[in-house]
Amino acid sequence: MTEAPRMPPTVQATWSTDGTLYRITCPHCYRVHVHGPQPGHKAAHCEPGTAGKVLGYFIEPPTETQISTTNTTSSLA
Numbered sequence: 001m002t003e004a005p006r007m008p009p010t011v012q013a014t015w016s017t018d019g020t021l022y023r024i025t026c027p028h029c030y031r032v033h034v035h036g037p038q039p040g041h042k043a044a045h046c047e048p049g050t051a052g053k054v055l056g057y058f059i060e061p062p063t064e065t066q067i068s069t070t071n072t073t074s075s076l077a
């Protein structure tokens with residue numbers, strides 16, 4: 001085996017402005033693509049027919065955690 005396997009690159013995601021989606025700067029076409037908030041391998045949102053589109057990428061989750069204010073336990077007894 002002489003040919004190295006073509007591994008998809010890993011990209012660091014950031015949260016979208018409303019904090020519900022992953023935004024990544026594409027390592028293939030250098031555009032910003034938006035994905036659902038699940039890390040792991042993704043098919044790239046590049047132009048059809050490009051190398052990046054075939055290879056895709058691994059998404060790393062954003063490092064900064066979202067501020068969740070779901071502590072609304074109301075006891076109306």
Ligand SMILES: [Zn+2]
Nearest residue numbers: 026029045046
């Ligand atoms: Zn792309």
